[in-house]
Amino acid sequence: MGWFRCYQSRMQLTRILVLFLCVLAGNAQFPEKLTLNPCISKSSCHDCIQTPSCAWCYKPDFGERARCFQPSNPGSKSCPEEYVWNPDNVLQVLVARELSKAHAAGGSAGGTMESGWSVEGSSSHSSSGSSSWSAHGSSSGGGSFGESNIVQISPQKVNLKLRARQSYSFQMHYTQAEDYPxxxxxxxxxxxxxxxxxxxxxxxxxxxxxxxxxxxxxxxxxxxxxxxxxxxxxxxxxxxxxxxxxxxxxxxxxxxxxxxxxxxxxxxxxxxxxxxxxxxxxxxxxxxxxxxxxxxxxxxxxxxxxxxxxxxxxxxxxxxxxxxxxxxxxxxxxxxxxxxxxxxxxxxxxxxxxxxxxxxxxxxxxxxxxxxxxxxxxxxxxxxxxxxxxxxxxxxxxxxxxxxxxxxxxxxxxxxxSTVEMKDNAKSNIKINYYSQCLDESGGVKKTNKCGNIKVGDVITFRVEIEVTQCPKDPKDWKQTLQIYPVGLNESLTIDLEMLCSCPCEHPGHKGFIEKADECHGFGTFKCGICECDHSHFGRYCECSASEMDNIKDTLGCRVDNTSTVDCSGRGSCVCGKCECNLRTNEEEKVYGNFCECDNFSCDRHEGKICSGHGTCECGVCQCVEPWGGAACDCRMSNETCFAPGVLDGEICSGHGECKCGSCKCESTEEGRYSGRFCEKCPTCSDRCEEFKHCVQCQMYKTGPLDEEECAKNCTKFTPIGVDKVEAKEENDENLCAFYDEDDCRFAYVYYFDEHNKVAVKAQQERECPAKVYLLGIVLGVIAAIVFMGLAVLLLWKLFTTIHDRREFAKFEKERMMAKWDTGENPIYKQATSTFKNPTYAGKG
CATH class of the missing domain: 3.40.50.410 (von Willebrand factor, type A domain)
Incomplete structure (x- = not known):
């Protein structure tokens, strides 16, 4: 029995490993499915309902399909509703006495203040719809304002049934009572x-x-x-x-x-x-x-x-x-x-x-x-x-x-x-958050458990959000009593919390619980649609026993050879020495083979399609249909699509590349590197612009070296399409060409290959010709401008000198008029002649 228990433990570990590898394989191929459907890996009812958005189907004859599913998934309606277990989060209000109202002026009782409150349940992902609640409390209306009638917290007691990893929100209210003891x-x-x-x-x-x-x-x-x-x-x-x-x-x-x-x-x-x-x-x-x-x-x-x-x-x-x-x-x-x-x-x-x-x-x-x-x-x-x-x-x-x-x-x-602070006695596996607007009516609701500046009569509303982060290991802890209380007050909200961590069909008395069930070959208990085998049997339906395994050495029948260390290639379960391959969520995907070594979904993909949609996947290898080939059937084996239309020599890829999988792989030469759909482009090489130039001129503008007769004879590959503005579009693989003709006019056009693989040309509707220049007029205009500017300069010079002379003369006249002495009286004035007297001469001879 010791060997058997060791073997059974090993088998259970192998199943878990196989399931994990299967999920990883599905995630590698379809990561979006695993992200959107976390239920597929849950193998028991209690694990399933402890996962948000998941429900369990306990229908007995449900086949090999996954029992844990998402009710919101459109493809999950295969289980009858009466066999679906998807419990709701339910809040039941037991006591909800109204908040106390302030006194009347004379100190008499003022009655009570009604305090309505609401419940906001998070998404319950249940089969029956949204969460529900009911009230069975009574209000304390009227009466004297004695100590026993003071109510500052509402509601006072609720009952909450809550699933793991889901949050539930409801409102509670606080008011500061007047004349509180x-x-x-x-x-x-x-x-x-x-x-x-x-x-x-x-x-x-x-x-x-x-x-x-x-x-x-x-x-x-x-x-x-x-x-x-x-x-x-x-x-x-x-x-x-x-x-x-x-x-x-x-x-x-x-x-x-x-x-x-x-x-x-x-x-x-x-x-x-x-x-x-x-x-x-x-x-x-x-x-x-x-x-x-x-x-x-x-x-x-x-x-x-x-x-x-x-x-x-x-x-x-x-x-x-x-x-x-x-x-x-x-x-x-x-x-x-x-x-x-x-x-x-x-x-x-x-x-x-x-x-x-x-x-x-x-x-x-x-x-x-x-x-x-x-x-x-x-x-x-x-x-x-x-x-x-x-x-x-x-x-x-x-x-x-x-x-x-x-x-x-x-x-x-x-x-x-004047301050209220909400606290609780929640344990580590229960998370409680508080949200309130406090008294700021214009502000938004914020995450806080504390409000200040409260006066008598003010009502503070808290939104309480409770979440069971994980179910306790001991089922005795699945029922707890929580207290939410304002710090310093002997009042609280009592929450009788019941964690929905298991399914009724996992317990005796339910129709989905059958001991020694025929479905389990009489060697196990049928719980929620799956078998829980006794100590001497194992397998999906308890079909294997320890005595049968005596004839099978380890799991040799489930391995490809003696060098393999993984049963059933890691994609199945070894049951009684034979491989039972894992089922895929997508019914079109199959894992098969004696050792689960083959499948029809792990072949190479191209553009998201297995075998590019041009073949079938058999045991991990693409089997392509004509004319496709390659590892992912993405390679066209014909060279027909590698010939450029209108090429006279008919060379593959214009003679500048090789055809691989129906597409041209262009080469690089000393002249330059070729590109384009048919390797017809080379920025540093001569292209087909010259080839089409004369035809575009004669057909579009009636110019160029070709006359009308020669144009009709030699230009039959295309007829240009006139456009106002020529632009080369890369998505159409268009080639831009531009030239100047004998009249110095610029014309441009693009050539490309249409859906019929024929040359098409779009040309500029009108040429861009330079405007005519009148040289004589320009020369005469320049001479006239020079003469005019010279005369203007002379006139300005004459004007400035005249003004200057007049200002100087006026200044002179002003100074002369203001003189105080004339020439006879001025003591400084000296005559033009000098007179000398001899002092010794007395007038005598």
């Missing part, structure tokens, strides 16, 4: 350094309550304190110091619950004032012990079921966390349970370690508590990093004497209450 528990560090903070807080108790009552009339306040574990090295264990660790200090303790949540603010102030400070040795405090107890001791603290729960943690120091207890010899981990005596003292402070950050986060989430760290400036950086690891935690900077505690709590509460 608030429980605030103040947890204070009462080491010596916080003494001035305690005195300030005792005076601010009534102010804190009054400030919170402006936000909600239903407000309760509680108080507790902490120091550290009463063991070394956290606290001095000297007997004297255990009684009074510092002057005027009380004995040290771990955590003490002083006041249960209550509306009596005067008692709060009294309790804070009467609380005595204590002392410890190291800088960090035992605040985590206190937080854990304040969170989990719900009855002792007095946390209400339906209220916004705020735990204000006030300190000026760091914190001890899991592992630090080993310094004091405490190795027992924190159990996360409540350990508080009748006096409010934490009894396990010296018995178990500090809680870890993850434990704090878990308990805060489970109890829907918003943790607010009110710490001094020196510690604000550490606690801001800490808040990132605790859901619903916030932090604010406390003044040195805690005088700003009222504003800090009020600010943090407003920040908490």
């Amino acid at each position: 608030v429980d605030l528990y103040y947890l204070m560090d009462l080491s010596k350094s916080m003494e001035d903070d305690k005195d300030k807080l005792s005076l601010l108790g009534n102010l804190l309550a009054e400030s919170m009552r402006n936000l909600t009339s239903n407000f309760r306040l509680g108080f507790g304190s902490f120091v550290d574990k009463v063991v070394m090295p956290y606290v001095s264990t000297v007997p004297k110091n255990l009684r009074e660790p510092c002057t005027g200090c009380a004995a040290p303790y771990g955590y003490r619950h002083a006041m249960r949540l209550d509306t009596d603010t005067n008692r709060f102030s009294t309790m804070v004032k009467e609380a005595a400070v204590s002392g410890n040795l190291d800088a960090p405090e035992g605040g985590f012990d206190a937080i854990m107890q304040a969170v989990v001791c719900r009855d002792e603290i007095g946390w209400r079921e339906q209220a916004r729960r705020l735990l204000v943690f006030s300190t000026d120091a760091g914190f001890h966390y899991a592992g630090d207890g080993k310094l004091g010899g405490i190795v027992k981990p924190n159990d996360g349970l409540c350990h508080m005596d009748n006096y409010g003292l934490y009894t396990h402070s010296s018995l178990q370690d500090y809680p870890s950050i993850s434990q704090i986060n878990l308990k805060v989430k489970q109890n829907a508590i918003n943790l607010i760290f009110a710490v001094t400036e020196q510690q604000i950086g550490v606690y801001k990093r800490l808040q990132e690891s605790i859901e619903g935690a916030f932090s604010g900077q406390l003044s040195n004497d805690s005088s700003n505690i009222v504003d800090l709590v009020k600010e943090q509460y407003q920040q908490i209450s």
Whole structure:
């Protein structure tokens, strides 16, 4: 039996390998089919329905066709509808109480606000159509606005049946209720350094309550304190110091619950004032012990079921966390349970370690508590990093004497209450996405689980998209209960999720489940149309047994020779020593042969057709029909199509190439490289343009060396077709020719071979002749222009000189008129003659 089990395992592995190779072979030939139809490789019903868009046919006599198929495929209607299993994604609303509406002015009940909601199922690919849902909840209309009637989340409970790897969407709504109850528990560090903070807080108790009552009339306040574990090295264990660790200090303790949540603010102030400070040795405090107890001791603290729960943690120091207890010899981990005596003292402070950050986060989430760290400036950086690891935690900077505690709590509460953040407890195999428009009516829906700036009465709609990424291995995990909740509130949407990971026909009681079925030769269970054999039989219908295989050595009958290591050429299953070849999704494709070595679809293809459509595929080789040949029957064996029409010498490929498969393969020569359909083109060689030139001239333009009689006699191969513009089209294999005639006129034409393989010519309708030039007119015009320009220059010169002279004369006249003396009075003026007098001459002879 050991040999048989080994052999059976080997056979199962071989079948999987064969199936995989078959899929790969189909993918190699038709990749689009595998992409569009992922169902063909699924061999069981549960694997099939865990694949999106697939359905299973459990009809007993379905033959060898693939049972897993796509209902959307037009060719998949061969299975009767009553034998198709294609489950829908179904959402059933169990509880859908309406959202609470705001108060009326006098504080009386204001009724409820109806909150309609819808379901958006993704494509279920089922045989019956689209997804469905039904509601069986009731609304909480009217009545008093008591705590039990406050509804901020709708719906509250749904039942969802969901297939693997399919998503399902529905809407949920959130609103902030008016005057929502608030429980605030103040947890204070009462080491010596916080003494001035305690005195300030005792005076601010009534102010804190009054400030919170402006936000909600239903407000309760509680108080507790902490120091550290009463063991070394956290606290001095000297007997004297255990009684009074510092002057005027009380004995040290771990955590003490002083006041249960209550509306009596005067008692709060009294309790804070009467609380005595204590002392410890190291800088960090035992605040985590206190937080854990304040969170989990719900009855002792007095946390209400339906209220916004705020735990204000006030300190000026760091914190001890899991592992630090080993310094004091405490190795027992924190159990996360409540350990508080009748006096409010934490009894396990010296018995178990500090809680870890993850434990704090878990308990805060489970109890829907918003943790607010009110710490001094020196510690604000550490606690801001800490808040990132605790859901619903916030932090604010406390003044040195805690005088700003009222504003800090009020600010943090407003920040908490004006923001909604949706969380869930989904496991790794379930993915939940949230989409919302928040309050931005003009914006689009975006992927987010958090909305801010919410006021009382605002309704926030989230579209929740749930997807089962894969079915868990353990069937017990196919049913799970999910919670979607707003952080810090004790309300949630409960989802009873049932994963559709198996088929009813795979379980007893269904008509498709038959034990020891005749279809399986009585040696197996007939499940969903396939046989599941017992340990001593195998095969598609359990037709093979271990005793029969004793006469067959391994799988020798399924291999071509002793050197082969693959059964049935990798394209079939070895059943009882014989090959059963795999079936193809395309019924026209066959795998055959004693060893599945042959097929009719793996031959060479040309232009997407097997054997080019000119032959048949037999055992992987093309059998071509006349006159075709070649590996893919794409080669024409005749040379008739390699002769250029109108060629006088009748050479194959114009004498510049060879005919292969009915096409010309042109050659390269020293003169140039030939190209074209018949190797008639050569850019650097002479072509047939000269051959057709004179005929085009005489036939089209009545010019050229040929007269009318010679033209009619020699030009019989073609008749030019007149066109306005000549262009050579490459797709028609046209050749462009252009010449200038004796009149210096340009004419162009193209020649090509028409569908009858005859020469055709398209010529320019009119020649492009240069315009006549009148030389005498040009010469006379140039001379006249030169004379005119000369006269114009002389006239301009004369004009400029005249203007200049007149300006100078006018200037002279102006200066003469403005002179102050004439020639007789001017002292500078000198006569033309000089007169001399002799001073010694007296007039006497």
